Amino acid sequence: MMLPFLKKAVYNAFTKPSTEAFPCPEAEGLGEYRGRIAFNQDSCVDCGMCIKVCAPMAITRTEEKVEGGKNVTRTFDLTSCTFCGTCADFCEEGSIKMTTDYHMVATDPKDLLVSGVTFREDKGTLTCDLSGCIFCGLCMRNCPEGALAVDRKAKTWVLDEAKCIQCGKCIGKCPKKVLSFGPVK
Amino acid sequence: MFNILWSLFYVLIFPGALFTVAVGLLLAGIDRKVVARMQHRIGPPIRQPLYDFLKLIGKETIIPKAANKLAFLGAPFVGFVSLALIMLFIPIFGFTAFSTSADMIVILYLITIPGVALIVGGSSSGSPYAGIGISREMVTMMAYELPFVLVLLTVAKKAGGVSLAFSMDAIANWQAANGSMLFQWAMIPAAIAMLLVIPAEVGTQPFDVAEAETEICEGPLVEYSGAPLGLFKLNSAMKMFVMSALFVSLFLGGIRTGFILIDAIIFVVLCIIVTVLCMSTIHAISARLKIEHLFKFYWTFVAGLAMASLILVWCGL
Amino acid sequence: MIQHFPVAAVMLLFLAAFLVEIFGSKNAVVRNVIALEAATISAVLIFALVKPILIDGQVISYWMGNWAPVSGYAIGIGYEIDALNLFFALLVCATFWLSCVYSIAYMKNDRHLGHYYTLFLMLSGSVLGLVLTGDVFNMFVMIEIMTFASVALTAFRNDSDFALEAGFKYLVIGSIGSSMTLAGVALLYGQCHTLNMAQISAILAGRMTPTSIMALGLIIAGFGVKSYIVPFHTPAADAYTTAPTSISMVFSGMVNKAGVYGMIRMVYVVFRAMDKSSVQMLLVLFGAATMFIGVTMALTQHDFKRLLAFHSISQIGYVITAIGLGSALGLTGGLFHAMNHTLFKGLLFLTAGAVLYATGTTNLDKVGGLSKKMPVTAACFLVGAFSISGLPPFNGFASKWMVYQALYTRAMESGNFVYALVTVVALIVSVMTLASFIKVTQSAFFGQCPAELKDTKEVPFSMQLPMIIMAVLCVAAGIFYKAVDKFLLNPAVNASFNVTKYVDSMIGEGTAAAAGLENILVNPVEFSFWNPLVWLVLFVIVFAAIALVILYGNFARGKVLEPDTANDAKYATFFSGEQEEFSQVAGSDLFWGFKKDWKGYYKVLVGLHNGNVNDYSTMAIIAAAVIVLCMFIFMR
């Protein structure tokens, strides 16, 4: 009853083992594999969408005041990441990419942090030229921080300055181009 | 005095401790390598058991609170010493260190000592896993003892000791005169039974119920660490050699070149073949048995084979 | 002078038995002194006979009241001591002396100790008398005294119903045995008109008449009851269990051996039937059945003493098998194993007694982890367990080795397959013995200690001493087996085979020659399986070397760490991460796979041991009938 196994075992013993070499060569056809996160700090607009959608809260954001604005540091903790890729999907600027690199091994935890620093100049308060505004609400829908409240019927446009992070997404989306940053205080 | 020195040489170096350890580690390494190759893997290097042993020596030895220190530390040494001594009684073709008239019983009992040492050591550690492990180890011992005894009796009958029944020398001489036991067709069932006894005695894969690491945390060895554990691992490597050597001298004897060195080399080569045949192959192709199945297997199938052989031999075949 | 020693030894014990009752029933010191003095003096008297008999090869004959034979017919009671007697007498003396020492501390919490020592000394005296006497009827009388003293001692702790029950069983089965012996003796007397063994031996001279066949059958059955071979073994288990442990040791060390002695004396010397193949086969088969059933019953026990009791039965099976072979090697092995059985089984019973004394129970499911509380007892137990399992270099190995050799040599010589099968049984029984002692080791001495036994203490020194002595003897007999053979076994074996000297010194020179008794040449047994002394030295060297190198060597930093703090998880038992808790794999939990496969067998076997005295006596009678029938059918 063990004969088939025996045959296989003897066959195996005299053929080349199917073991891969170590360190393993890059596997081909990884394609869709979601490995180490690559973050392009230059194209990031610090919209904060990635932080919002991250389920394991692996992305942290710290800011530091510098001359003419602030340095925003965005850190992706790979030992906390669940590699779902949602942040990459939500990043409008395409600053977050999931690479196929799976060598995420480190003795020092710092090696497993991916971070980037974005300089954000202080652009001033967002203002709206209410005369041109049609209160379509696109700006509100695209605001990552929920800082805008637009009422189409009552024809109001209200900005919560505390919430606004000056990402400027609303400016890009506005069909009438009535939004702009005001003077720097 | 000279006699004592020779005895010391025998015990410590040539057929005794050093030789047994060296060949045992070699066999264990080959076993692991062959099993790996049979599973289509590369497998560890042949010197891997040596690394394991050296590493374990360098590790810390923890003695648990519930353990009896003396029995816990002493057991592996007792097993080691008895294993080193067994080789003195197994003729390497023409050469036996302690030439005695009757040594099969001595071998039979000395071989149980490492098992008993394992049991006592495990038992003294006070762990319930070890309790279950020693229970299984003991049942395994009872299981293979019947076919083992039957095989020994068969060979003893075939070789027909002159004054006393169980003489290894008589067997060696008989084989030198009449050719290997294995070429007697009546002995073939006994040889197969013996090949099946070896893995249970050593405790390799399908018969390692006592040390099942996945279910009872290595059974008797659960609390062992460091040097005593290393010795136990060494013991099982030595057991591999001792058992296959027993097989070789019972069934494949009869080769006399006259040079002890060449004899020893042929002997070791034969041992390797036996190891690969009965331990590695069975290990590679089968999964662990349950304890009651193991007992039944040995007391029916294997004992039946050995018994058939004994009856055939008794009828003068 | 020296010829008075044996009688004096026996009489002293009987005398002391009365003195203890008269003077010692109130005062413990007087009682202990009398008992111990009597035991010591009679032991010394017997040991004084070693030189003339074992070394010089004399045979001491002694006529009670100086009633010498009249015209060649023995009319008085004769004591005759040759090497065979003395061999057993030495075992008996050693056993009762050690048991007496042990009793002093062990029994001190019991009541009515005056009776205890009386009965104890009566038992000792009767067994000593039994092995020393040269008179068949005197032997029977001693058997009776022995039986009734044993019954009373079995039921000594009569506050438990179990003890009374055991005593009753013993009484019934023991009486059956005694009656059979008596019937055999009566038949012998009818046949030979004398009761003196030497003279019967000369008259029968190996010739078998129907009367003597009947007598032999009955006597074998009778002594079979006394040595508890298998169908007669039923009361033994209960008796050994319930008797005080010092007495259990006496039972297995002396009372058992008295039966074995009687068997050897009758079969070898009196009837000279050991070369009849039917007798051989009968004894070997009974022996094989005894060892197998004894050990398989023992495997399922979970009472320490009951387990030992069944092992006692099983080991006697080895002895009976070996002496049944009728060969010199077999008899040597049988005697050696009888001696070793006295040593290691006595030792094991003493350790069981120590456990009972210290913890109050012998139930293996309720004890555990005692090796840390009672190190001496545990070490002695291990020695005993390894001896009885026949591990080299302990004494059990040497004697078992001889038994196997004798069995298989006989099998190969005679070509009889039955002997080969018995060899297999003997070898398997050995490993099963090991298994059941592993069970005790695990469940009583190792494993974990239950909370209620936390403050168990080691037993007092006077209880340790007998254990240590016996443990040392166990090791010594295993290592110096050649000396044992030379000074004890070989003279005894020669004495059993060569009766001319025995007959001549008792009845008068030339009697043996006139009766046609010839010496059977006993080839010296070759022992060469090892040279233990060299081994021992090497063992020590190797052991020390490895221990030094590995544990304390400079290069290996693996330190041996002692548990220092109570709650350090590092030194706790691994429970898959759980908090350490009490978890003991107890006696009845072990060997599950084995028990499952043997379920059917155990169902039958346990059904036979149902505790019903009627059934037991039926079994005994049937077995006796079978023995006698076999004798008649197959005796040629």
Add this chain to the structure above:
Amino acid sequence: MLKELLNKSSMKSPWIYHINSGSCNGCDIELVAVLTPRYDAERFGFKLTGTPRHADIVVVSGPITSQSKERLVRTLAQVPEPKCVVSLGSCPKSGNVFKGSYSVEAPLDNYVHVDVSVAGCTPKPEAIMEGLYKAAQILQEKREAMNK
């Protein structure tokens, strides 16, 4: 020379004990995959053991649920020195998606020094191999440090 051999052998024969502290079994399966013929960790002497007493490398997977925390800590204490702790996957280091749950006591670093962390959810067997190999090297360093 002997000392060197001893040091070297500690790297050549690292035995693994695997603790699952509430893992989803993804990492556990991948760890077993490391021992399969394709990756064959045994060629470097890696071996899965059944008890922490035999282990050199402890592999922890799972977000350390509060039920398993105590057991985890106890088991880690029972591993003889020199030992090495590897966290497998994202869970033990941070709690991963379970972070902040009332029943998760995640960062393993609170209880023991983590020598190697293998990130991924789940890591590929190649990455686990890499991590284990790195752990073996650390083991040798620790062993050398012990000798000094």
